[in-house]
Amino acid sequence: MKLEEKTLSSKTLYDGKIVRLEIDDVELPNGGSAVREVIKHPAGVAVAALTSDNELLFVRQFRYPFREVVLEIPAGKIDDKSTPPLENAKRELLEETGAVGFNYVPLGAFYVSPGFTDEVDFLYMCRVDHFEEQRLDEDEFVNVERIPLDKAVEMALNNMIPDGKTQTAILKTALLLKNV
């Protein structure tokens, strides 16, 4: 079956700090037409950082869309598209936790919700070399936490880790280290 859709027209309804909303008219594979709502996003990075005691670093932060404090691995947007994702990941880890990592291994990238947004998240695993000071942005408030990897795997499998990228990174880290 032919699957491609063709853009007929595109307009930007909102261009904000993080998201841009575009409303496009498209031609469907059968010649019909439809409206597509697209949220453009600058892409993200996230790091599963393991201490020498095999503990993973987490941050707890208030996630406004849920009005809730959420447990996640250190993560952030790609601020500067000219810098590779890995450099952004190193920067986010340092800013949010103060950790400086080594032995970075890519855990792949993924589309967070391809039905409506072009956000791609790049995941990494690393070992923690040492800690420096946290360097949070002005409007960023996070608490750092450590959880043993095997406990984190149990939490990910038992619905105690609500964040998607964090679930994926934990499971991939454990599978790569043959920890399951």
Next chain:
Amino acid sequence: MKLEEKTLSSKTLYDGKIVRLEIDDVELPNGGSAVREVIKHPAGVAVAALTSDNELLFVRQFRYPFREVVLEIPAGKIDDKSTPPLENAKRELLEETGAVGFNYVPLGAFYVSPGFTDEVDFLYMCRVDHFEEQRLDEDEFVNVERIPLDKAVEMALNNMIPDGKTQTAILKTALLLKNV
């Protein structure tokens, strides 16, 4: 550290077919203020459906935000909030692949990108009982495919599955069935 943010004002800039864009002014934990861009989303469901030959059912469909045909497990929005996620998952599996499942097991829920959207995806695993006719929506075009579970795990670990929920569902299914 105090983490909560307080809503000072909220306005809806766009209310569409899938997404609603809200721009809120918030009070930060330190008393300062910031703007939060929130994409409201009706939540989603996805199903890892295994045939009697241990093959997973996939669909390939054009995902407009990426202008690309993407390989995913059957999935969709929750159309009717009064219907439980599981019923929506069964409906999507039937509509997109024609499969009728049994032995449904929840694989947990996850936030797709808690920094900017309240979308939650509910994942399930099931066995395929039998096939009926696909029942696609008018503007839906998908090709169905089967991939052996062990091959799918390899693909998820080697960055050959770009979709996030699909990666997570494959890894959880394999871990639950001790297939890794």
